[in-house]
Amino acid sequence: MENNNLNNLPKELFKPLVRKEDTSETISKPSRTFGQEARRTLLKNKPAIISLILLIIIIIMSIVGPHMSEYGNDDQNLSRAKLPPHAPGLEKISWLGFDGTLTDDFKGSTVEEAKRKAIARFDNQEKFIDFKVKSKGNGERNSAEVEATYHVYDAKGMGDQYFWLGTDHLGRDQWTRLWLGTRVSLIIAFVAAILDLLIGVTYGGISGFFGGKVDNYMQRVIEVLVGIPNLVIILLMMLFMQPGIMSIVIALAITGWTGMARIVRGEVMKVKNQEFVLAARTLGTSNGSIIRKHLLPNISGIIIVNTMFSIPSAVFFEAFLSFIGLGIVPPNASLGSLINIGFQNLRIYPHLLVYPAILISLIMITFNILGDGLRDAFDPKMHK
Incomplete structure (x- = not known):
C-alpha cells in the first residue's frame, strides 16, 4: 500500500542528488607562521604602534638633536643664565x-x-x-x-638670540643638554637591558634545562643577589670606580638579570617536558640543538616582553641615581640630573624641570605601552 502511494507521487517533487565536495576541512584563510601572526596583531594595536613611532623619534632626536643647536653641552655663560x-x-x-x-x-x-x-x-x-x-x-x-x-x-640685549628650551643656571643651552641627557639615559638603559638579556637567559635556561642539583645551587645564588639592594651596590661601586655610566651599568648588571633568569627558568621547565622536546631527545638531538631550535623559539615571546619592560625600569633607576647625586657627573647630563637642577629652581624657572620631566615620562609610558602590545602579540590566545 505504501509503495503504491510512493509511485503515485509526482516526479517533479524529486530532484537528483548532486554530490558536492566536502568543505568542512577546507582552509578558508591563508596559513601564517607565529611570527607573521605576532606582527599582524601588533600592527592592529594602534597605541603600541604610536608608542613605537614616538620612541623612534626620541631615539633619532637624541642622536641629531644636539647638533641642531650652535651651543655645546658645556658652553657656559652666566650672563645668559636661566x-x-x-x-x-x-x-x-x-x-x-x-x-x-x-x-x-x-x-x-x-x-x-x-x-x-x-x-x-x-x-x-x-x-x-x-x-x-x-x-x-x-x-x-x-x-x-x-x-x-x-x-x-x-x-639683556639678546632679543635676536634664541634658546629653544631656555638655559640652565650656568647659561648652558637646555635643548642641547636635554637631548644629550636623553642619549645617556637611553644608552644606560639599553646596555643594561642587553646584559639582562644575555646573562638572564643563559643562566635561567641552564638552571631550568638541567634541573636537579644544578638548578638548586643556581637558584640559591639568585636568592642571595636578590637580597642585595641596588643602591648598596651603587655605593660599593663608587668606592672602587668613579661615578658615571660604567658604574651604573655594572650595578644594574650585577642584580638586574635575576628577574629575567627566574622567568626563563620557569618557562624552560614548562616547555622541556612537552612532547616535541621528548621526540627530539628520542631522535638523539643534542642538548645544545634542543635549546637553540626548540626551547628558545618557544619562550622568545616572554623574553622580548620582559626585555621591553626592563628598559623603562633602567631609565628610572638611572634618573633616580642622578637625582640624588650618585649618577652622572657634571658637566655631563642625563634626564635625572636635569630634573634635579629643575627641581631646585621650580618656583621661578619651571621650564628647567618641565621639559626633562615630560620627556622621561613619555619614554617610560611609551615603553610600557609597547611592552603591553608585544605581550598581546606574542600570546597565541590573542590571535584571531
Whole structure:
C-alpha cells in the first residue's frame, strides 16, 4: 500500500542528488607562521604602534638633536643664565611659553608695593616689565596682586638670540643638554637591558634545562643577589670606580638579570617536558640543538616582553641615581640630573624641570605601552 502511494507521487517533487565536495576541512584563510601572526596583531594595536613611532623619534632626536643647536653641552655663560624658552616663529604666541618672558604674580598691601616686589625680583629692569593688576586690594596685608611679565631677552640685549628650551643656571643651552641627557639615559638603559638579556637567559635556561642539583645551587645564588639592594651596590661601586655610566651599568648588571633568569627558568621547565622536546631527545638531538631550535623559539615571546619592560625600569633607576647625586657627573647630563637642577629652581624657572620631566615620562609610558602590545602579540590566545 505504501509503495503504491510512493509511485503515485509526482516526479517533479524529486530532484537528483548532486554530490558536492566536502568543505568542512577546507582552509578558508591563508596559513601564517607565529611570527607573521605576532606582527599582524601588533600592527592592529594602534597605541603600541604610536608608542613605537614616538620612541623612534626620541631615539633619532637624541642622536641629531644636539647638533641642531650652535651651543655645546658645556658652553657656559652666566650672563645668559636661566633664560626662558625663546623659539623663532613661536615667540608671538605667548600662551605656548616660547616668547622669552618670565611671568609671576606678586602681592602687597597696595598695587605699588606689589609692583616694587616685582621690580626687585626682575633685576630692577622696570622698563622691560609689563604689569597687569589682578586685585587693587583694600589696604590689608597682601590684598593687592599684580601679574608681572619680564622681557628678559630684551633687558639683556639678546632679543635676536634664541634658546629653544631656555638655559640652565650656568647659561648652558637646555635643548642641547636635554637631548644629550636623553642619549645617556637611553644608552644606560639599553646596555643594561642587553646584559639582562644575555646573562638572564643563559643562566635561567641552564638552571631550568638541567634541573636537579644544578638548578638548586643556581637558584640559591639568585636568592642571595636578590637580597642585595641596588643602591648598596651603587655605593660599593663608587668606592672602587668613579661615578658615571660604567658604574651604573655594572650595578644594574650585577642584580638586574635575576628577574629575567627566574622567568626563563620557569618557562624552560614548562616547555622541556612537552612532547616535541621528548621526540627530539628520542631522535638523539643534542642538548645544545634542543635549546637553540626548540626551547628558545618557544619562550622568545616572554623574553622580548620582559626585555621591553626592563628598559623603562633602567631609565628610572638611572634618573633616580642622578637625582640624588650618585649618577652622572657634571658637566655631563642625563634626564635625572636635569630634573634635579629643575627641581631646585621650580618656583621661578619651571621650564628647567618641565621639559626633562615630560620627556622621561613619555619614554617610560611609551615603553610600557609597547611592552603591553608585544605581550598581546606574542600570546597565541590573542590571535584571531
